Amino acid sequence: MNRDEAIRREMNSVLDSPQFSRSRVSSGLLRYLVDFELKQRGEPSQTDIALEFLGKDAANFDAADSSVRVAMSRLRKSLKDYYLVHQPQAEMCIHFRSGEYRLRFAKLALAYPDLNAFRAGTDPKTKGEPQDPSTSTRRPPPKAVDVDEQSRTNAQRRYPLPTQTNGEAPITGKAFPAFLKTGLLIFCAASLAALAAFGLRSNQSERQNAVGDKGAEPPSIYASISALGVGEGSVPASYEKELIYDVKTLLRKSMISRMNTISPKSADYVLTLTVRTASNDSLVGQLMLISDTEEVIFERRIGPVSDFAEFKLIVEDQILSVISPVGYLADDLLTRLDDKPRNSFECFLSVEANRLIGDDGAAFLESCIEQFPKGDYTSYLQARQAFARARSVLSGGGKVAPSDEAWRSISTILRKEPQNPYANAVAAKLLIASGKCSEAAAYATDAFSRGRTYPTLELSVIIDAYGCDAVSQFRPYWNERIRSIALANPSPDPLLSSYLILGLIASNQRELLGNQRSSLFEAYEESPIRTFRDSLLRVAERKGTNDDRKKVREQLSDLIFSVETRNYISSKF
Numbered sequence: 001m002n003r004d005e006a007i008r009r010e011m012n013s014v015l016d017s018p019q020f021s022r023s024r025v026s027s028g029l030l031r032y033l034v035d036f037e038l039k040q041r042g043e044p045s046q047t048d049i050a051l052e053f054l055g056k057d058a059a060n061f062d063a064a065d066s067s068v069r070v071a072m073s074r075l076r077k078s079l080k081d082y083y084l085v086h087q088p089q090a091e092m093c094i095h096f097r098s099g100e101y102r103l104r105f106a107k108l109a110l111a112y113p114d115l116n117a118f119r120a121g122t123d124p125k126t127k128g129e130p131q132d133p134s135t136s137t138r139r140p141p142p143k144a145v146d147v148d149e150q151s152r153t154n155a156q157r158r159y160p161l162p163t164q165t166n167g168e169a170p171i172t173g174k175a176f177p178a179f180l181k182t183g184l185l186i187f188c189a190a191s192l193a194a195l196a197a198f199g200l201r202s203n204q205s206e207r208q209n210a211v212g213d214k215g216a217e218p219p220s221i222y223a224s225i226s227a228l229g230v231g232e233g234s235v236p237a238s239y240e241k242e243l244i245y246d247v248k249t250l251l252r253k254s255m256i257s258r259m260n261t262i263s264p265k266s267a268d269y270v271l272t273l274t275v276r277t278a279s280n281d282s283l284v285g286q287l288m289l290i291s292d293t294e295e296v297i298f299e300r301r302i303g304p305v306s307d308f309a310e311f312k313l314i315v316e317d318q319i320l321s322v323i324s325p326v327g328y329l330a331d332d333l334l335t336r337l338d339d340k341p342r343n344s345f346e347c348f349l350s351v352e353a354n355r356l357i358g359d360d361g362a363a364f365l366e367s368c369i370e371q372f373p374k375g376d377y378t379s380y381l382q383a384r385q386a387f388a389r390a391r392s393v394l395s396g397g398g399k400v401a402p403s404d405e406a407w408r409s410i411s412t413i414l415r416k417e418p419q420n421p422y423a424n425a426v427a428a429k430l431l432i433a434s435g436k437c438s439e440a441a442a443y444a445t446d447a448f449s450r451g452r453t454y455p456t457l458e459l460s461v462i463i464d465a466y467g468c469d470a471v472s473q474f475r476p477y478w479n480e481r482i483r484s485i486a487l488a489n490p491s492p493d494p495l496l497s498s499y500l501i502l503g504l505i506a507s508n509q510r511e512l513l514g515n516q517r518s519s520l521f522e523a524y525e526e527s528p529i530r531t532f533r534d535s536l537l538r539v540a541e542r543k544g545t546n547d548d549r550k551k552v553r554e555q556l557s558d559l560i561f562s563v564e565t566r567n568y569i570s571s572k573f
Helices: 003-015 024-038 046-053 067-085 113-119 149-155 178-199 237-253 308-323 328-334 344-355 362-371 378-395 405-416 421-433 437-451 455-467 469-488 494-506 510-516 519-523 528-540 546-558 563-570
Strands: 093-095 104-106 220-227 258-260 269-277 283-291 296-305
Touching: 003 024, 003 093, 003 104, 024 046, 024 067, 046 067, 067 093, 067 328, 067 344, 220 237, 237 258, 237 269, 237 308, 269 308, 283 308, 283 328, 296 308, 296 328, 308 328, 308 469, 328 344, 344 362, 344 378, 362 378, 378 405, 378 421, 378 546, 405 421, 421 437, 421 455, 437 455, 437 469, 455 469, 455 494, 455 563, 469 494, 469 510, 494 510, 494 528, 494 563, 510 528, 528 546, 546 563
Parallel strands: 220 258, 220 269
Antiparallel strands: 093 104, 269 283, 283 296
16 A cells, blocks of 8 residues: 555545534545645645635635634544554554644654553653553543453444553453552443433434534533442442532533433533442542543543542542533534534633634624623623733733723623632732732632632632732642643643643642643644743743743733732742
């Protein structure tokens, strides 16, 4: 088979996967770029893609238009997700280097070295040392235990998983460690729970997740929590009750989904959590999010963890990585959308996704607000717009006063929606920047009430408050929260990573900075926020150049409104 045939065969295999079959944009873009490569047209430019694939008007196309960069960023992420759970044909993968648009074809070790390391059970930044699977949260490969072929066929018919665990040899019928026995039981229990839930949905059409003429709506999630309570491996009933309460509380506070309390048959997604104790009384669990088409959107093995309070925190942080406006659920929803949003919810998802690569999309935001003035998510968009306006004033050396447009906009939103987490977060940041830290506390509390389901939003307020002596008594709590988010997100997007690095500096927890280095950033397009993040990390590790320090100081106001906090953090450089 020659190279062209191999590329086309691999493309067809990728396009047949669920994540690509539902995404017209990523599928079409991949076909376009494969065709461009096979016709030997050289390297496609941003203009080529914009005009020939996206259908932009040549007379009006602006090179500053981010639509190509956003589409390529999503394509890279989709390809990486695909190769996490699928072996390439003929051992060759399709990939695109960051900042480039030309298709490349190479072995997994070269195309996706981080995925290759994960499959081998090592972390590239630890020079081959085994990686703890319970601490990796951003798209590590699903963990599965090898069982006999017939069992695997039955349990994984709809969603095949790798048959190795963290690089170890496949487990056979021979004796193996107790914690792996527990893993097998957890995996089987979780799979049976998932299959049982979806068995009730066998005749359900895909109408719930189909995007109608009016556009997508927040999907419903049904939570199924089970703790094994009989015999060996039983979990105290009180633990199960606490987990049920905590999981359902988080789902009720989600900004992008609704809680379904009726049955899995009527839900768009089912979240399953199965918990069991290991032989040493530590807790292990399996967390999965499954769509109504029985596709596994997210899977994570948790533990073993000896302390129940710590186990709960890990479960909560993993769920947050699912229901965050830029989490796994949002990723799945975005694959179903067209380029042009049809309601305020679709606008909201697109705006938050664009923020990951540092694109505020001011024109797009303005268009959404004008097009959907009474949408359910329009107030969130207006709060995001107010944030951008305030940042523009602050970055120019000015101050935001109550008479300014950004301040008045937030006041208007809060009069109508006092619990809006975005508006409360911006209000808290504006008050802190004005030196009114005590007054900001009430707004911060309301922002955290639902904002905790969005770690980036939560951190944006916490870090701004570090320069406030009036509320310094809360710093121990903030320190612990920053640590928890950092450990739960070793491979965050560039925006979250920037806030985490600033938080680790402010809280004197530099030992966790190494947790933020990851080649998974290659999934994100080159952007101002990524460049800032790289400079910030070098400065934080005291390896930065004068140019790095200058860049960080000039751009700190983009994330931190308070001059006192900026000075506080800068003093630690």
